[in-house]
Amino acid sequence: MSEGQANVIEVEGLTKIFGDKVVVDRFAMRVSRGAIYGFLGPNGSGKTTTIRMLCGLLTPDGGKGHCLGFDILTQARQIKERVGYMTQRFSLYEDLSIRENLEFIGRMYRVDRLKARVDKSLEDLGLADRAKQLAGQLSGGWKQRLALAAAMLHEPSLLLLDEPTAGVDPKARRDFWDEIRRLSRAGVTVLVSTHYMDEAIQCDNIAYIAYGRKLIDAPAADIPGIVGLLTWRVEGPDLATLGDALTGRPGVEQIARFGAALHVSGTDGAALDQAVAPHREDARRTWHRQPAGLEEVFIHLMAASQDNFAGVEPSHEAA
Amino acid sequence: MGGFSLGRFMAVLMKEFIQMRRDRVTFAMMIGIPVIQLVLFGFAINSDPRHLPTLIAAGDSGPVSRAVISAMAQSSYFDFQGTVVSLAEGEDALRTGRASFIVVIPPGFERDVVRGATPDLLIAADASDPSATGGPVSAMTGIIETALRETLTGPLAGLGQGPPAFNVVVHRQYNPEAVTAINIVPGLLAIIMSMTMVVITAIAIVRESERGTIETLISTPVRPIEVMLGKILPYVLVGYVQTIVFLVAAKLIFGVPFEGSMGAFILGLNLFIVVNLALGFLISTVARSQMQAMQMSIFTILPSILLSGFMFPFAGMPGWAQALGTVVPATHFLRIVRKVMLKGAELSHITGEIGSLLVVMAVIVTVAMLRYRQTLD
Numbered sequence: 001m002s003e004g005q006a007n008v009i010e011v012e013g014l015t016k017i018f019g020d021k022v023v024v025d026r027f028a029m030r031v032s033r034g035a036i037y038g039f040l041g042p043n044g045s046g047k048t049t050t051i052r053m054l055c056g057l058l059t060p061d062g063g064k065g066h067c068l069g070f071d072i073l074t075q076a077r078q079i080k081e082r083v084g085y086m087t088q089r090f091s092l093y094e095d096l097s098i099r100e101n102l103e104f105i106g107r108m109y110r111v112d113r114l115k116a117r118v119d120k121s122l123e124d125l126g127l128a129d130r131a132k133q134l135a136g137q138l139s140g141g142w143k144q145r146l147a148l149a150a151a152m153l154h155e156p157s158l159l160l161l162d163e164p165t166a167g168v169d170p171k172a173r174r175d176f177w178d179e180i181r182r183l184s185r186a187g188v189t190v191l192v193s194t195h196y197m198d199e200a201i202q203c204d205n206i207a208y209i210a211y212g213r214k215l216i217d218a219p220a221a222d223i224p225g226i227v228g229l230l231t232w233r234v235e236g237p238d239l240a241t242l243g244d245a246l247t248g249r250p251g252v253e254q255i256a257r258f259g260a261a262l263h264v265s266g267t268d269g270a271a272l273d274q275a276v277a278p279h280r281e282d283a284r285r286t287w288h289r290q291p292a293g294l295e296e297v298f299i300h301l302m303a304a305s306q307d308n309f310a311g312v313e314p315s316h317e318a319a
Numbered sequence: 320m321g322g323f324s325l326g327r328f329m330a331v332l333m334k335e336f337i338q339m340r341r342d343r344v345t346f347a348m349m350i351g352i353p354v355i356q357l358v359l360f361g362f363a364i365n366s367d368p369r370h371l372p373t374l375i376a377a378g379d380s381g382p383v384s385r386a387v388i389s390a391m392a393q394s395s396y397f398d399f400q401g402t403v404v405s406l407a408e409g410e411d412a413l414r415t416g417r418a419s420f421i422v423v424i425p426p427g428f429e430r431d432v433v434r435g436a437t438p439d440l441l442i443a444a445d446a447s448d449p450s451a452t453g454g455p456v457s458a459m460t461g462i463i464e465t466a467l468r469e470t471l472t473g474p475l476a477g478l479g480q481g482p483p484a485f486n487v488v489v490h491r492q493y494n495p496e497a498v499t500a501i502n503i504v505p506g507l508l509a510i511i512m513s514m515t516m517v518v519i520t521a522i523a524i525v526r527e528s529e530r531g532t533i534e535t536l537i538s539t540p541v542r543p544i545e546v547m548l549g550k551i552l553p554y555v556l557v558g559y560v561q562t563i564v565f566l567v568a569a570k571l572i573f574g575v576p577f578e579g580s581m582g583a584f585i586l587g588l589n590l591f592i593v594v595n596l597a598l599g600f601l602i603s604t605v606a607r608s609q610m611q612a613m614q615m616s617i618f619t620i621l622p623s624i625l626l627s628g629f630m631f632p633f634a635g636m637p638g639w640a641q642a643l644g645t646v647v648p649a650t651h652f653l654r655i656v657r658k659v660m661l662k663g664a665e666l667s668h669i670t671g672e673i674g675s676l677l678v679v680m681a682v683i684v685t686v687a688m689l690r691y692r693q694t695l696d
Contacts, residue, residue: 055538056538057534057537057538077540080538080539080540081540083538085535085538087531087534087535087538089531089534090531091530091531091532091533091534091535092532092535093530093532094530105535105539108539108540108541109539109540110540150535
């Protein structure tokens with residue numbers, strides 16, 4: 001965003017078809033240097049496929065573009081040299097030690113000063129004293145950090161992270177994101193897919209993808225405004241009954257549980273107010289009208305995209 | 320209530336059937352292996368082979384020798400394919416496998432028969448595969464009696480009766496005492512290598528995709544040829560170790576001789592190892608799990624055992640089965656090993672097999688390289 005011209009990723013019309021299913025449909029995107037760019041979307045929406053096309057693991061069926069100044073169709077090798085890719089599933093060698101894994105990946109990229117780099121990486125990871133331990137014995141959080149270290153070993157200028165924190169505990173996720181922000185400040189561009197809203201908020205820009213299409217591409221803070229969703233937050237007893245009573249009422253587009261509260265949302269403010277008005281008289285519960293948060297916006301978007309593409313009933317429960 | 324629930328039992332049963340149907344490769348194996356075995360055992364395998372290639376070294380010609388040769392040909396055991404000028408040339412043909420038998424009619428044979436001097440009719444047999452040559456050799460006595468009784472008429476009729484007019488001397492070359500181990504042990508090397516090399520390579524490579532590590536690997540700038548060579552070479556060394564163990568055991572435990580050229584053996588060995596590894600690599604590009612890779616490997620090993628001439632004489636198989644057998648790499652390596660170890664073959668005697676292995680290798684490597692992709696799609 002800072003240097004308008006220096007787009008690290010610039011693609012348009014990117015399309016991938018598996019069999020007769022269009023997994024990624026005319027995807028366009030620009031990512032500037034040093035940005036943290038978030039990919040959000042339901043499972044199977046094409047996030048992984050898009051990332052794989054960007055780093056040359058999959059050949060697009062249509063579209064064109066550049067990644068780090070190289071053509072994604074013809075210069076996959078040059079792109080691979082300069083990109084760090086972290087897979088959704090741990091895909092280093094569980095039967096190699098931590099050090100052996102790092103050294104192997106380093107040799108794949110033919111990095112110079114291999115030993116020094118691996119030592120430094122182990123030091124940064126805090127795994128120097130456990131370097132001989134097999135990677136398979138690490139916990140989920142440590143595996144992710146090792147994978148990130150491996151992806152960073154050749155000092156790539158672009159990091160592609162595919163749900164890097166799935167199944168990782170909250171503390172480890174925070175540490176992981178601290179590291180990502182540090183890399184971003186150092187000028188590394190990061191493209192990361194996630195399901196966690198607390199992570200999405202930390203991205204400079206968010207692309208919301210559903211069923212292969214990019215529906216929204218904007219800074220995180222702007223997204224609720226773009227979607228125009230309004231929310232009533234209700235606290236009190238017997239929320240399930242209230243939820244049932246409100247379901248299907250004109251103006252009520254979404255009812256989602258957030259912790260001890262119920263969020264009743266809709267895009268038509270007047271209709272929404274009218275729908276909830278009778279229930280607000282019940283003194284047992286407290287009602288607050290508030291701007292919709294990112295999470296309910298995305299639940300709303302997912303429900304809408306399921307409507308559009310699969311004909312499935314919108315979900316009333318938060319995932 | 321710990322009773323047996325029919326509902327639960329049926330649920331497990333149904334689930335098993337559903338999974339069986341979904342795993343196409345396993346399903347194909349369940350049908351394919353019995354069919355292949357039935358066809359091979361039922362039609363292709365014949366432990367009493369006929370029409371074995373035979374050459375004549377005719378030092379003499381006359382009614383008696385003609386009668387003997389025509390009786391031999393009629394027995395359908397021997398297929399006369401030409402003549403050689405000397406026993407030495409004949410032995411060369413035995414060594415390369417061009418002939419299984421050499422019939423040597425000594426000079427002055429006819430004259431000696433008429434005189435009652437009981438000359439020797441020499442039959443040199445390639446006994447490196449005793450099951451192939453055993454039948455024809457034991458049938459010889461009957462064949463000659465018939466020949467003399469039915470074919471010799473007129474003034475020579477008397478030769479058919481009484482004591483034999485000549486002796487049939489059979490030289491069982493390469494394995495004079497028909498020791499089974501001497502036939503089986505060299506062949507085993509081909510089978511052991513086929514089994515281990517193909518399976519190990521296939522599994523080692525499929526493991527990468529099954530565990531997902533292939534995704535990290537191909538996201539790096541590594542080239543397919545680097546992966547292929549790097550993954551295969553360790554198993555070439557495994558193949559060498561197996562061969563050394565085998566050679567030592569063959570010599571010390573089974574007393575199998577090593578008569579021929581070590582250089583020819585090593586050349587054949589290397590080729591065979593590469594062919595097997597390439598085959599394993601090819602399987603790995605098709606199989607989606609280690610289990611499937613294992614099953615496909617077994618699928619390729621079956622013909623190596625049954626059609627290569629290891630268990631049953633190659634010459635005894637019908638033409639279509641021999642054609643299939645020719646495609647099996649083990650067939651050629653088995654011949655190389657038997658020729659070199661038992662028949663004392665040099666490089667010049669195994670050029671045919673080397674050529675065949677090269678062709679098989681070129682085909683497998685090409686297909687494997689085409690199938691191996693640098694991308695995930």
